[in-house]
Amino acid sequence: MVDVRAAPGAVAEQDPRVERSRRVILEAVLDELGEVGYGALTIEAVAARAGVGKSTIYRHWPGKLELVEDAFRTLKAPVVVPDQGSLRDRVVAVIEQVACLVAESTYSSCMPALIDAAERDPKVRDFHSRFSAERRAVLVGILRDAVQTGELPATADPELLADALVGPILLRRLMLAQPVGPQIARALVDQLLPVRGDERPSG
Amino acid sequence: MVDVRAAPGAVAEQDPRVERSRRVILEAVLDELGEVGYGALTIEAVAARAGVGKSTIYRHWPGKLELVEDAFRTLKAPVVVPDQGSLRDRVVAVIEQVACLVAESTYSSCMPALIDAAERDPKVRDFHSRFSAERRAVLVGILRDAVQTGELPATADPELLADALVGPILLRRLMLAQPVGPQIARALVDQLLPVRGDERPSG
DNA sequence: TCGCTTCGAGACGCTTACGTTTCAAAGAGA
């Protein structure tokens, strides 16, 4: 047993075998979630897919819920904001990233399972809404700044506008089973972003 | 609470016991789907909830998938378009109905299960996208007419605009776990619908 | 009333997954 008290604040030195086990197991969980969803996920299937013994899983997690929570926590969906360019260009860049993420990524394939799990368990719901809000905040921030600088009219509601820019992507992915590509970003911005005279879309 | 369940189909000359069994079973399936989702749904639980023998279920459906498909098919989510009023008023009315539906209804509570099931099975996916498209078509129709009559500018894309009006409602319901009320309808319309001079929102 | 159908209940053998336990092998680290 590693003495955890030895180095307060620092991450305790870990046996590399533990880290390796964690990694392959959590990867297997995400794969499994994408394939069978949350309700049908079993520990045995995860163990088989990860190529580890069941006991290794039960050594590190008390049960399915905690395992899935941990797996979701490893999901990353970073959105980078270009620090220069017009308002329009920056928004397009962000929406393009979101579209690509929703179109194809580990996150994308887990999205239905995540939505389903969030509906059943408060802890997953909490994680999921925070996770989504992170990405939303980036876009809201850009739009809010634009209102302050006058690039957008004062009547613009940054949050509603952000949701209107991203919502259609989710709608098409989750409800209409339509493919979404990055090209939707420009279409959305052209259609929804209020323009101020000289800022009209170039083509 | 919007009643979203179908009226009994009134199929001709059947033993009323059969019809009654179908009804209570399919209702139980929808309840069960709302509670545990698709992956964790079991025939035994459905039978118990419906107060019916397992054998009665297996008499009428070959398995879980067909049972769930049939249950989904009983979902109704009608959207009524007021035949008069301004473009703005008609769109607000439709969005309000969508918001209420998404906020609370049998459909709403089954939505995560539906999304999850659609991801796993092509038949459910097909049903779900058609089902969603029906509602979308209503809104697209209104907007398309408005473009033709000149109430909306020719640059307006009816499909994208419809998705932008409805998308935020889904986004908040499914990703952000935020409550959505009918008042979002007017906010969305005011924010997104291009206005032509005298059609400015009244307040 | 009476024959026919559908019903609920529950037993059935079977399969899958649960969560625990044991144990020998292999890796880590000193």
Added chain:
DNA sequence: TCTCTTTGAAACGTAAGCGTCTCGAAGCGA
């Protein structure tokens, strides 16, 4: 090298759900 930890595999008893079957009760309609 040598000790300690972690591992994968497998067996364990238990529980739940599968899909099938039988049977007596009850509802149906003529």
